[in-house]
Amino acid sequence: MTLSVDRYLSRIGYPGAAPATPTRDALDTIVAHHTDAIPFENLDPFLGTPVRIDLDSIQAKLVERKRGGYCFEHNLLLAAVLTALGYDVTRLAARVLWGKSPDVTSMRTHMLLLVRVAGDDTPRVVDVGFGGMTMSGSIALTRGDAQATPLEPFRLVDLDGDYALQGLVGDEWRWIYRFDLHPEQPIDYEPVNWYLSTSPDSHFVTGLMAARVTEGRRLALAGTRFTVHAPEGSTRRELANADELREVLAGEFGIDVAGLDGLDDAFARLG
Secondary structure (H helix, E strand, O other): OOOOHHHHHHHHOOOOOOOOOOOHHHHHHHHHHHHHHOOEEOHHHHOOOOOOOOHHHHHHHHHHOOOOEOHHHHHHHHHHHHHHOOOEEEEEEEEEOOOOOOOOOOOOOEEEEEEEOOOOOOOEEEOOOOHHHOOOOOEEOOEOOOEOOOOOOEEEEEEOOEEEEEEEEOOEEEEEEEEOOOOEOHHHHHHHHHHHHHOOOOHHHHOOEEEEEEOOEEEEEEOOEEEEEEOOEEEEEEOOOHHHHHHHHHHOOOOOOOOOOOHHHHHHHOO
């Protein structure tokens, strides 16, 4: 299988033909449609299937089989598409700070992109694979002021010489991850991906999660709890059984669950 930009653009519902020029507007349109159409989810590692991150496997899963994935799958696919469309893309790695103190040193378990667009001297940070705090637009690689996206504002701050991404949740700036500008190659993500998708210590193996940005809302699944975050407030409900799990995965996240075996046993593990 070779990369099909047209199939990808159709999958995300991109309006019109492929953009002829690598502009910021086209980039942000692609990012917004991607985060709406392709959910973040870890069903494969939770069900005991290691994640493959070669481009053929990612395209087959996320584009052709209408599944989602986690950061390496999302951002490797998007990097390939943007490169084919003429963007200058650098792959980066980050240390996750979400739920941690900023002075904690964690593994580089996350992937993000640095994208240069036509007519702009400042690169853009792009990340369509951070689950519940995925950015639905790009932001400039500049430290300091808050930057708007279709949902929450984000900002980059200095953290011991690194860039650190923060998102505004309510009235609180939350740490998301820290990164530097050292370029990564796809092979560099392989060992970490293997750990995340197979280790009994990985939260992707031990817990179930899904996330999607759509129509000004964030949808989040954590175990048996399904939450909708909207400007007017959040609503939560507990899923009672595997059938309700299937309905939420298919109806709310757009995941094709037909080929997923073991969801009944998996739901029992969440109890």
